[in-house]
Amino acid sequence: MEGIDESTWMDVIHKMDEVYSQLVADEVALEEKNAQLEQSQQFIFSLLSAMTDVLVACDEDGAIEETNAALCELVGRSDATLRGSSVYALMADDDNVARIRAVLEQRDSLRAGAVVEIDLADAQGRRVPVDLNCTPRINASGRRVGHVFVGRPMGELKRAYHQLREAHEALKRTQQQLLHSEKMASLGRLVAGVAHELNNPISFVLGNVHALKRYSERLGRYLQAVHAGVDEATLRGLRTELRVDHMLGDLPSLMEGTLEGAQRTADIVQGLKRFSAMDREERGPVALNEVIERAIHWVRKGTAPAFVVHWEAGPPVTVMGSSGQLMQVMMNLIQNAYDAASAPGVRGDGSPPALWITAATLGRVVRLSFRDNGPGIPEAHLSRLFDPFFTTKPVGKGTGLGLSISYGIVEQHGGQLTAGNAAEGGAELRVELPATD
Helix, strand or coil: CCCCCHHHHHHHHHHHHHHHHHHHHHHHHHHHHHHHHHHHHHHHHHHHHHCCCEEEEEECCCEEEEECHHHHHHHCCCHHHHCCCEHHHHECCHHHHHHHHHHHCCCCCCCCCEEEEEEEECCCCCEEEEEEEEEEEECCCCCEEEEEEEEEECHHHHHHHHHHHHHHHHHHHHHHHHHHHHHHHHHHHHHHHHHHHHHHHHHHHHHHHHHHHHHHHHHHHHHHHHHHCCCHHHHHHHHHHHCHHHHHHHHHHHHHHHHHHHHHHHHHHHHHHHHHCCCCCCCEEEEHHHHHHHHHHHHHHHCCCCCEEECCCCCCCEEEECHHHHHHHHHHHHHHHHHHHCCCCCCCCCCCCEEEEEEEEECCEEEEEEEECCCCCCHHHHCCCCCCCCCCCCCCCCCCCHHHHHHHHHHHCCCEEEEEECCCCCEEEEEEEEECC
């Protein structure tokens, strides 16, 4: 071409080379961007596929834009079928439609989400409860363009909760049975002492009844003479012979003694019934000093008549709880102290097995201490002392449940049961319970 020299053509060729090189570089960068985009899409798809929670993304009008495999499997429809359909079509009934519509129409806060429990319709048309977390979807300009729903079907969770509740109820029943079994074992140790305990009042009542029988026969003879119309002198002689005046003076004390013996017998039987009855977990004010005294009395009468218990009731102490359960705790601790202190070869000085019980009120807490003169608790056993079925007694001599159940009872009463060795020697168990007015 005229007017264009060779240098101009060289410049054009160089420019064309630069443009071509830039095109090649841009193509390489574009391919890299596409590869990264594919990786990102594959990663997002793998996340959606791996989610066990259902996911739905919809626009402002409720048209579905994105789903995941969990939702497709739940409703029995493909992703292609769900896209573009209304989110309201997933609901089980009109009430759930209204509930979701109310969430979608909220305009208060763009960023605020809501949690709502709704029922979806599964592939068979059955209702599936789902706990949905509804979050607004915001674009780059900060405007709300739709919603994202993420939720978990509650059917499996409810079934698991139901099974857990059944297992908990079975555990409670088993615990109650163990508690009652241990109580029956404690009651069995009292049987030997019950006969002696009941013998005194019953013998007293029987003696009074025999006396009343003799008195009734004499009074019958005297009344027959009165009705027969015998003379005054004969009546006076018969009155002296039958000792009618003595009988009349003795009758009030006989009746009073009989009533006292019967009441004492009834009290003993009632106490045994209260202790042996299945605990209904009734709670009320409990006079702790009386419970301790009754427990000492029963253990002595049952298996430990030679047990020396040092106990002096101090000021009245009241706790809130079950009298029968606390009675069982005290009996277990006293009985265990006797068993430990009376084991063969424990004391070489010939002293009898003994127990020291003290009570102290520290603010709003009552602390009871049970210290025996036995060999103490080995260090290896301290950490297992309250474990169920742990016992150091020979086979047939202990169930291994007494201290474990006592620990549970004290804990249910808001207190603590601890064990250790006293500085003076022997084992020491402490019970701390909240005091009440």
